[in-house]
Amino acid sequence: MSVDVVLIGRNEGQKLVRSLASVAPQARRMVYVDSGSTDQSVANAEQAGATVVRLDMSVPFTAARARNEGFAALMAQDDPPDVVQFLDGDCIMADGWLDEAEARLRSEDDLALVTGQQREMRRDASVFNQMFDVEWSRPAGQILTCPGNMMVRVSAFEEVGGFNPTVIAAEDDEFCTRLRKAGWRLLRIAEPMAGHDANMMRFSQWWKRAERTGHGFAQVGHLHPDYFVRERQRGWVYGLMMPIVAVFGTLSSPAVPVLVLGLYFLSYWKTTKGLIAEGLPVQEARAHAVYLTLSKFPNVIGMIRYHWRRLNNAQMRIIEYK
Structure with missing residues (x-):
């Protein structure tokens, strides 16, 4: 065993216990970074043999900051x-x-990192869990970015300065983008890497996560203007411009909001067809397309929140959804 593992968490409960148990037999050493948990996470990590790092909660915590501090330890x-x-x-x-x-x-x-196949463990417990599973399911090969579960070469991590601790969402995308710009390659292999337990059962959780995703689109897009271009465009158009057109268009003709609704339906239909083409069952594709169409509204709220914070020099605080 020659690989060290950094785990991060906040109030993960028994999920953390199971995570540590899966890592301990494989890793040379474990570091667990805790972001202000109020459950037994710290005690559970110590009992599992991990070195525990407690984040200073007087500073806004982010997953990026937690990973950096685990790496430093x-x-x-x-x-x-x-x-x-x-x-x-x-x-x-x-x-x-x-x-x-x-x-x-x-x-x-020239490989900076390797990631693998990740799946949702309780895929059919909710439509939101199903959407996570689709999000994780990506083909093997050279990649542009990946989620935060990854194996990283220390020299590459240090060359780019690790994760950006001010990025509250899509910090993994931002990190991967800097690696690629530095000339490194990123790879996803076909081997199973991890099972994820989203446990997302409520619409409110999904909405908050979609807000955080929008914040990530805007923040990472501001740092790297060539990234998340289409995501930002869709957010502004479907989440803001079209509702404005629908509201003010009623002053000139009642046909305007009907036309706008038709454009939303067209977007939904195209999304459904695309998901079916990717192999998703028809009923799942229809359900997922509803939420993907709706997601532009919380996305744009998150985008606006980022730019308000940026223009007012406000702290980039994480948007929690768990």
Whole structure:
């Protein structure tokens, strides 16, 4: 065992216990970074043999900051690693993942990171869990970005300065973008990496996460104007411009809001067809398309929130949905 693992979490309960248990037999060393949990997360991590880092909660916490501090704790050891696996505390690591990923990462000197196949463990518990599963399901091969569960070469991490701790959402996209701009390659392999337990059962949770996603679109797009271009355009058009046109258009003709509704239906129909083409069952595709169409509204709220914070030099505080 030669790979160290950084786990991050906040009030994950038994999910963290299971996550630690899946990592312990595979890792050389575990560091758990806690973002102000009020449950037994810290005690559970210590009992599992992890080194615990408690974030200073007087400073707004982010997943990016937590990963950076976990990485720093590893590098402060007498025998620091040259490869680090990051894992969210609501994920179960697949057996044999560390060995598979490490072998691939070390086989190609220009690889900065390797990620694998991640699936939702309770996929059919809710439509929102199903949407997570679709989000995770991506083909193997060279990639532009990936979610935060990844194995990273220490030299690449240090070259780009790690994660940006001020980015509250899509911090993994932002990190990957800087790696690629520095000339590194990123790879997803076909091997199972982790099972994720979203446990998203309420519309309010989905809405808040979609707000946070929009904040990420705007913030990462501001840092890297060539990234999230279409996502930002869709947010502004479907989440803001079209509702404005519908409201003020009624002053000139009642046909205007009907036309706008027709455009929303067209977007829904195209999304449904695309999901079916990707292999999703018809009923699931229709349900997912409803939420993907609606998501432009919370997305644009998150985008507006980011720009308000930026223009007012306000702190970038995380938008919690759990």
